[in-house]
Amino acid sequence: MKQTSKAAVPYIIWMSVFIVIPLFLIGVFAFTTTVTVDAAGNIIDPETLGYMDGAGIDRETGELTADESEEETDISWVTFPLTEKTIFTLDNIFAVSDYLPVLFLSIWLALIATAICLIISYPLSYMISRMNFQRQNIMLMLVMLPMWMNFLLRTYAWMTLLERNGWINKLLALIGLGPFEMINSQGAVVLGMVYNYLPFMILPLYSIMTKIDERTIESAQDLGAGALAVFGRVILPLSMPGIASGITMVFVPAVSTFIISRMLGGGTNMLIGDLIDLQFLGNAYNPNLGAAMSLVLMIFVLLCMSLTNQLDNEEMESVLL
Amino acid sequence: MKKITSRFYLALIFLFLYAPIAVLIVNSFNASKSRTVWTGFTLDWYRKLLTNETIINSLGNTLLVAAVASTVATLIGTAAAIGIYNMKKIPRSIVLNITYLPILNPEIVTGVSLMLLFVAVKMEFGFTTLILSHITFCVPYVILNVLPKLRQMNRNLYDAAMDLGCNPTSAFFKAVLPEIMPGIVTGFLMALTYSIDDFIISYFTYGATSQTLSITIFSMTRRKVSPEVNALSAIIFAVVLAILLVMNLRDAKLRKNTRRVSGERI
Known part of the structure; x- marks a missing residue:
């Protein structure tokens, strides 16, 4: 019955896809976070991002679509367009x-x-x-x-x-x-x-x-x-x-x-x-x-x-x- | 004195176990919508339950998912057990340890991990995700039921069948399969039960079109007053009781017969 160990192949594939990879994904999610970066790769902190959204600044082009802001925040350092990126972090574990x-x-x-x-x-x-x-x-x-x-x-x-x-x-x-x-x-x-x-x-x-x-x-x-x-x-x-x-x-x-x-x-x-x-x-x-x-x-x-x-x-x- | 204490103890525990269920069943006949005021006997909740489309649909979904998942799990699991049985020591212990993970892990972790997988491959939540998840947690139970039967089997049985002129396929079906059949059946039944009963893993992997009964019960218990839940519990309790009684009677009969047969031979 030596050859019959091959009978486990479908299960081993199943096990890898539905047990091992999902648990691996938990690890990946636990040690990463999604952040918004500008074209130069600077991370935009949530506060600045909130200000920009509030002021109606387009994330793609940086154009002002509707000026509704009351306070001014300096965003001259931001280069457009903004994109989302997943980065390694220990923050979640500390959190x-x-x-x-x-x-x-x-x-x-x-x-x-x-x-x-x-x-x-x-x-x-x-x-x-x-x-x-x-x-x-x-x-x-x-x-x-x-x-x-x-x-x-x-x-x-x-x-x-x-x-x-x-x-x-x-x-x-x-x-x-x-x-x-x-x-x-x-x-x-x-x-x-x-x-x-x-x-x-x-x-x-x-x-x-x-x-x-x-x-x-x-x-x-x-x-x-x-x-x-x-x-x-x-x-x-x-x-x-x-x-x-x-x-x-x-x-x-x-x-x-x-x-x-x-x-x-x-x-x-x-x-x-x-x-x-x-x-x-x-x-x-x-x-x-x-x-x-x-x-x-x-x-x-x-x-x-x-x-x-x-x-x-x-x-x-x-x-x- | 000792006997009275132990009787009293047993009675107390069974009161603890059955009082809540008794209250549910009594309430299912209560005309009042309140759970605690008795205003008269009625069968209205049963009538409402049987015409409740959400419940009927979700019962159908539960049975469909359980049937598909436990069948596929039995096929994959039986093949896997045979394969694992013939593996070398180290790969075998690696595969077995990973197999235990869904059983040992908290269910919520298994549910969340599968959800992350389906999100990652952008799969739409529905029957497919639900059935895939159910197969995943059912397969280990099949493997763990079939493996001991393989260990009990005589290792030379397969070779003997080959010597007597079987080809590998017919040797498997004629010699090996009958030996491990009890394990396969138990594994299948266990998978079926776990699939029907599952809530936590379904909760993370179901879609709007594939609500199972336990998901529907969950949304019903979130509303404060829903006497239909009582009627549903009473029906489920009656069904479970009937199944267990039939199984026990059959077992008792089987034992009686085998005792008689072995008695005659001695």
Whole structure:
């Protein structure tokens, strides 16, 4: 079957065009910017350019088409026509540092959500893994079922619950509490993350725990280990790979989300994903800055992953599928 | 005591998982336009939903994109898996690592990068860009499902078929393909599901003519009150539940049968 490695050729071409080149383009955009230069190659700063446009000076010829300017700016040094040019710059990367608080907020909220997912999922996964085979399947199906609904619908459902006139406030009013401001807060964003990504934590934990042999636990007990020692010295170490992959599978989508924060955070709790979205499809249109942010986010996520998951390829497959 | 605690814990988690969906479904029958006041039972939202052209069109678009993308992805991915399986160690690990990128990368980065590519080659955003993007994120799932099946297969199978008089093509179709078929089917189904469910990558690569269902849902949820979304959720939930039940029943039946067969042989 030596010749058959050629079967991968169409994919390798596809992969180069649609995976490698696009990522390369992110790098190109992140390190360049478009500027206006005059015929002599001098860069025209935005202020001068704004003045010229305001005064009605034609960019091609330099002729005055309509004199509407109030102040005079010296533009005698400008030679026409003006053209646009792409130049190398580190400005975008430096500009990302202005948004570090947003990046830190994203990381912080994603970390909290990941921790809550882990705390909720760990006992649950253990319980499911100790049930009989048929009940395990039913439980897993029940866990997976909400995940099969579109995540926009699931997040929308929480909007209905958390609103000021929402169901939770109504229930609380029955026992004389509230109303509480729950939506449009960081807590609501974390809740949305936990709700959406909880199954990503349960599944890897469950699949690693089914591999823990009941007899291992029993022999630890026979050797005199109490409940705490069984957990700390048998179950926890054996489930470590599941914990690691669960953490990555929750943290990565949580840190880069941009819809959950918009729907439940009410626009005041912007995350890094929202900022990237704004640079490409929003009001703040600036693909160069957006690309720089994407680059930073991508490097951060890939670094985190190489730290938590020291897996080889075959293990990776079993985790992902 | 321990049993009661764990029962309580399970109940609490399932309440957390299903309460929001239950509220959506209840609201889909609510005559009031408000999400929180119950004024009576109605099927109006379902009627409105089924006559809503935007939704029907976008459902069609979703299915079309998913069918084309997952089919092409399965063809490219299966061929790729066979090729990768027979590669030397270093090129194989390079190709595999690049293959993992769309899965490991935040989806927003993949979406943005594809958008930059289409802008750079001045491609008009529409079905073509959407399908190309969907194929791109579907192929890795096919490869990752087919590769393990190839590893489990006996390496001599292909040569044995050749010795018995097959030419390379018929050896592949008669000996190799049946062995890896389960992986191909799972890969195809996974690609189909991911494509139908995708929002983030579609959001950056769709055009005005190629709105998918999730894009339409997105624009509906941005308006404050839209009870049709509730009806839509209820329908989607029912469909998903039905699919999962059928799959589970079939699995259970299959297991029962295989147990019976293997039982007889022992």
